Amino acid sequence: MIEVRNLLVRFGELEALCIPHLDVEPGGRLAVLGTNGCGKSTLLRVLAGLLPPTDGDVRGTPAPGEAILVHQSPYFFRGTARDNVALALRWSGRPVGEADEWLERLGALSFADRAAHVLSAGERRRVALARAFSVQPSLLLLDEPLTGLDPDGRERVIPLLEAFESTLVIAAPSLDGLPLERTIDLSPTR
């Protein structure tokens, strides 16, 4: 179980995030909601082990490679969409041949041979999600996963999220059809 206690993250003088208490059960599904700049992405980076907290404790998070963060604006390495998914599979010790299967499930196989850098925002989102799902992490952290997706993309992503069996934390401005029961709102007014 992920346990967050008295978490404080500061960037210089700016208090970016303050969470007194948060638990996420194994296999739990949590939506982190809130307005822009309220610290949703910061919380995901902390849970992914990429950002050490200024103060407080975060326990029970899996190691990098087991905890996958998909950024709001995903980054792609040199090469095609397929190369990027294959790279993640190689790093996680999984068969590289599974790349096409995941691209197909996200409706991204038709542009698998195109350079990842030239893809549209929606296409990039599909490839980034294919890359994240392909390594089957024990903690999946998604920053606004539906942004930029067309109806077909949403129809493909939402069932995958519903079927995902490990721990899932999604940051988004609102639930907007996301299959998550539990929410935490980081908006400063709450």
Added chain:
Amino acid sequence: MGFFWEGLREAARLVVSGDAATYHAVWVSFFCTVVAITAAGVLAIPYGAWLGLFRPRGHRAQVFALRVGMALPTVVVGLIVFGFLSRRGLLGSLDLLYTQAAIIIGQFILAFPLLGTLAHGAAADLDRRVVETAITLGSGKRRALWAVLGEVRVAVVAAYLAAFGRCVTELGIALTVGGNLPMRTRTLPSAATLEVTRGEFGKALAPGILLLVLACGAALVTHRLSREARS
């Protein structure tokens, strides 16, 4: 002006006739520089990128030391290497003084901080998502470092060009630890300097022209590599 043209004519004659001493100096300059910057790059580029990416404890002091090293005068590097390689020095028993190996050691010291600093700058300025994406996908730090070096390859190529330019034109090391021995350790800059002090302007211009050719060649190769890297 006539003096200048006369010098140019003499330089052209030496270059066209394939003067053995001049072309040996080209070889020594090119060989020593390429070996030195290759060896320095293998160590300095991952080291600089590692400092920029992971900011380990004491990284500020290490970056400062690299920057100081980048500003070192070549003659000071030459004197330091001389101190180690001279008969009474720590490495005197290796008998490397006044050899091409001595020049390579000096140029390695010259190139290392330059390559390290430029790699550090490229990695530190890189979008944090690059390393975060690699780490979160389970690359581990070493593979993340290689992934990042792949992303900053254009800057790495430019760093090599800067190191090539600094080493191939340096004089202090070549004279101090190379000894300017004809057909052995004479480089293009040391040959040019010697001929000028002898009053042989034409013979001094020939190495100067060949240095320019080397510099243009390196820039051309770098330009092509950068274009390929971008594509």
